[in-house]
Amino acid sequence: MPQVEAKESKVLISVIIPVYNVRTFLPELFENLKGQNLTHTEVLFIDDGSADGSSEELDRLAKGTDFIVIHQENSGVAAARNHALDIAHGEYLCFIDPDDRISINYLQVLKQVAHDNHPDLIITDWRKVVNGVQQPLYLAPIDFPQFPTTQLVLTEILSSGRIIGSLWAKLFSAKLFQDNRFPIQRTSSDYASVLSAICKAHHICYAPGIFYAYTADRATSLQNNQKPQDIRDSAQVHEKTAQLIRKEYPALANLLRIDLLNSAQQACIHICRSRAIKSDERKALFRHYRKPIMHDLIYLMKRSGSLKYKMIMLCIAVGYYPTYFMLHISAAKQR
Template sequence: MENDIKLSVIMPVHNVERYLPGIIEELKRQENDAMEVVCIDDGSADGSPAVLDAIDDPHFVVIHQANAGVAAARNHGLDVARGEYLCFIDPDDHISDGYITALTNAAEAGEADLMVTDWAKCKPDGIEEKRVSGVTGGKPLTAERVLEILLHSDVILGSLWAKTYSAKLFEGNRFPAQKTSSDFIPSVTAMSRAKQVKYIPNIEYMYTADRSDSLQNSQKAQDIADSVHVHVQFEELLEQRYPSLLAAAQLDLLLARVQACIHICKSVNIPTSQKKGLYHKYAHGMMHDFGLVWGSNLPVKEKILFTITASGYYPTTLIFGLKTKLAALRQK
């Protein structure tokens, strides 16, 4: 089996004991001799290591490492994966029946070095389907078109999942040691390198969306800096490889700065005395982009959010404070 691996599934694991049995069973139902599942336990403190060690299946490779973060776990997965293609799965997500089989078959055909699939956002109040076929216009995909869709919609994202990559796209393309958005630049870099892209229909990756604001409200200044910096790097990447997408990338960076300002206002981990100065760092010069934003095809909600943010720290803090209070009143 060792020399016949076409697809390596890389799954970082950290304190997800409650989710592991489900995704392991889903993967087992789809296993074949052309695939392997590489599970990297990143120093879990719950029962995750025991769940992984109990797997009695030759298609699974279990590795334990001291806690070093999800980026280090994925890099470890890259180092040991034997497949010609790589698929990344998070243990709290799900895959449809036939997902791995369809990807393995496509990998064996060797027709593309990047494959994209449909996906669904699974929320407590329902499921939101994202269909690639709805944004392609029936035309073949290219790397440039994939990145264009990424910039203009939420059907293809900069995340790793709902895609399968030739392992060659990750040569010299490592995950940076940061807590926030560590997958974004490696993912879009891999996409930008693809020479042939294929859409695999009739299968679906199911992303479990956490609707709580706990993560956003606990971001530190470095987390926010990292989340903006990846969009700076993305703009630089597109300027070099696909300059026709540069204007869209500049708007994307502007929206990342808007989100940074909002997270600063909401975060409980940034001292109040530092918030105003940090806010101005990302909001500086936004008013000069007023025409760019309102002349774009962005949803009106995004345009209003930009306008609020560009108006300054105190108006933004006031508006989001009132929004939080109203939400609390509705729950009573």
């Protein structure tokens, strides 16, 4: 197993950043990181065989810093993150996507909360960034508790979307990723591992006053270019996770029905948005994933939820073309 010499006497946080063909985002990301308090912190960039000049840009920007840049052959984001897990020295792990940003003092606050409370997991607030405009925060408005239970965190992931089952906007104890690697697939490779880690977390803290900014509209992102296998992989991850939660937290079983319906919704949305699915495959794939939504449409319309959410579900139940046009009209209005 390859090892990298630690720069600090004790590394409290390892920041893990997979990089693939995001050259234009790297200068701003480096400035964002340089503005953080990086004592007892190592920053690991894993370049996954970029072909757009990101590799050279990483090496250039990292000169004169303590940032660690590792280059590997293109193997996918899951393999890049697994590589980072193998060489990270931190007691805690912080994951950042290269097109996203963290707020001022993000790492400093995480270190302070970790030092004071010794949690297994820290949750932070987050917001979307659309067309460069920051959207409202998700947790601050609801006065989220400082010490949430594992069941509450899982409930938010499965039902409200105020916490996302992704790596970002969280700080994990490294022990939560022992024997918990990312499956080698292009989409949703983090979801099952994140939910597994959360299920093992006994002491959780919420760190208010900081946030993770998620870039939600990058046209070249994988989310907007999914292939049929990517759609299937994402759906299977949610099914696998449902089995885990039923076993560990049986009281949440009813919420899994909604999560699986939301997974079907996301599959249909990605089918409509993807530029990587052939036109003759779209409608057949769409019909497959719309089935559970059609079956449970009355239930979805009766339960509490936003009008926008219900309209999306209704469009999906009606068919491919209404969903396709609704999504494209909505995207045009945001431009």
